[in-house]
Amino acid sequence: MKLIREIWQSIVRRDPLSTDKGKSELVFLNVWLHIHPAKVKKENLRFKHSFYLGFITFFLFIILVTTGIALMCYYRPYPPQAYQDMKDLQFAVFMGPFLRNMHRWAAHGMVVCVFLHMCRVFYTGSYKKPRQFNWVVGVLLLLLTLGLSFTGYLLPWDQLAYWAITVGTNIGSYAPLIGGQLRELLLGGHSVGEAALLRFYVLHVAVLPSLVILLTIVHFWRVRKDGGLSRPVWKLKPQKQEALVTIGAPAEAVPLHVAAASTDKTYGLMEVVTGKPIFETITPEEEEDTVFSYPYAFVREAVVLMGTVTTIMMMSLFMNAPLEEMANPAVTPNPAKAPWYFLGLQELVSHSALLGGVVAPALMVLALLAIPYFDRNPSRRPGDRKWVLWVFTLFVVANIALIIVGTFFRGPGWAWVPPWVHVVARPE
Numbered sequence: 001m002k003l004i005r006e007i008w009q010s011i012v013r014r015d016p017l018s019t020d021k022g023k024s025e026l027v028f029l030n031v032w033l034h035i036h037p038a039k040v041k042k043e044n045l046r047f048k049h050s051f052y053l054g055f056i057t058f059f060l061f062i063i064l065v066t067t068g069i070a071l072m073c074y075y076r077p078y079p080p081q082a083y084q085d086m087k088d089l090q091f092a093v094f095m096g097p098f099l100r101n102m103h104r105w106a107a108h109g110m111v112v113c114v115f116l117h118m119c120r121v122f123y124t125g126s127y128k129k130p131r132q133f134n135w136v137v138g139v140l141l142l143l144l145t146l147g148l149s150f151t152g153y154l155l156p157w158d159q160l161a162y163w164a165i166t167v168g169t170n171i172g173s174y175a176p177l178i179g180g181q182l183r184e185l186l187l188g189g190h191s192v193g194e195a196a197l198l199r200f201y202v203l204h205v206a207v208l209p210s211l212v213i214l215l216t217i218v219h220f221w222r223v224r225k226d227g228g229l230s231r232p233v234w235k236l237k238p239q240k241q242e243a244l245v246t247i248g249a250p251a252e253a254v255p256l257h258v259a260a261a262s263t264d265k266t267y268g269l270m271e272v273v274t275g276k277p278i279f280e281t282i283t284p285e286e287e288e289d290t291v292f293s294y295p296y297a298f299v300r301e302a303v304v305l306m307g308t309v310t311t312i313m314m315m316s317l318f319m320n321a322p323l324e325e326m327a328n329p330a331v332t333p334n335p336a337k338a339p340w341y342f343l344g345l346q347e348l349v350s351h352s353a354l355l356g357g358v359v360a361p362a363l364m365v366l367a368l369l370a371i372p373y374f375d376r377n378p379s380r381r382p383g384d385r386k387w388v389l390w391v392f393t394l395f396v397v398a399n400i401a402l403i404i405v406g407t408f409f410r411g412p413g414w415a416w417v418p419p420w421v422h423v424v425a426r427p428e
């Protein structure tokens with residue numbers, strides 16, 4: 001028993017969890033957990049502050065990686081095997097449909113949640129100093145998420161996949177000068193074919209996930225270094241701008257001016273806990289507002305993880321990912337639609353190729369990247385930011401409205417069709 005305890009201690013190297021020191025050490029002596037501070041602000045744990053949307057996005061990505069690796073065992077990225085492997089998954093592989101469904105619904109979920117997470121960060125003004133750069137990292141993550149979903153769309157090699165990617169890459173090719181070349185580089189030719197499938201596969205399973213992992217690490221690191229989550233607006237009050245750190249015993253205390261304190265920091269330099277005071281970085285008043293990450297933050301995150309996995313599993317039990325006939329370049333479905341998140345752009349393209357293919361996407365990305373640097377208003381209170389909130393809300397509503405129009409109101413020849421007239425024009 002003593003030996004087992006010694007081995008366990010050599011691995012965890014910390015005091016028992018019943019002590020405050022043990023709870024802190026659990027976090028900062030653990031390679032995975034030390035992305036958290038040992039203590040967090042109570043109000044930041046409230047569901048209504050962040051809706052845990054960043055975590056849900058991250059957990060969906062984990063589901064995608066795990067189910068994706070399993071799918072790779074059954075999938076060969078060249079036609080017509082790619083399609084046949086899909087059929088095998090559907091009919092021959094044990095729990096194949098469930099695996100494929102989980103991957104598909106988690107992918108759609110990630111696109112939705114990353115967008116909602118961005119909206120939460122915007123509406124709470126959490127992109128403001130010192131978090132400007134993390135917002136930019138976030139925008140890149142949003143683009144990578146769309147890229148991951150788009151490249152995965154082609155892999156089943158059915159009619160839906162083939163024509164969605166044909167339409168999607170056509171939208172991109174309207175960009176002046178480089179549009180055509182970019183499309184050719186992506187497709188490995190003039191049209192979607194064998195080369196395109198292989199390139200999309202490489203991007204989907206290697207390049208883009210690696211970039212997402214890399215940027216997610218930077219993103220989390222910045223959340224931590226920017227002082228944890230921004231304080232909920234209702235809790236903001238004027239804070240002192242300077243911190244005094246006192247080193248040594250009180251009698252020989254040397255006040256040392258370190259730096260201007262962040263007004264909404266959720267942790268100190270190091271988490272020093274009752275019983276072992278070496279130095280102090282937070283006031284007793286702030287200390288009262290905090291709780292140990294273990295168990296308070298971890299339990300909530302575990303619940304969110306279980307909720308996310310359960311939701312995706314339930315969806316996968318009851319809803320099947322579509323699989324149409326094998327891709328056929330000679331038979332164009334009418335209408336051929338891009339993946340749903342690009343349907344707003346396709347709707348714009350139907351009015352003006354330049355607007356939908358170039359101006360709107362370029363403006364959207366540039367505007368998103370520029371937001372934290374152009375919005376100089378330091379206040380995060382909604383009352384002080386009325387017009388920015390209106391502009392952003394307009395952007396969100398316009399995006400959603402165009403996607404709804406493209407999804408439900410467009411029929412053959414891209415003509416206006418009310419959704420209750422269920423017209424799905426089948427290829428001849």
Ligand code: HEM
Nearest residue numbers: 050052053054055057058118126135138139141142229230
């Ligand atoms: C793969 C995509 C992403 C993942 C996995 C992710 C994950 C997270 C997590 C776990 C947090 C802390 C908890 C929370 O807010 O729920 C967070 C915070 C943050 N995220 Fe993201 N995020 C992603 C994309 C984005 C996007 C698209 C943006 C904005 C364009 C963004 C901007 C931020 C900012 C500024 C914070 C700090 C918020 C604050 O201090 O309140 N993130 N992210």
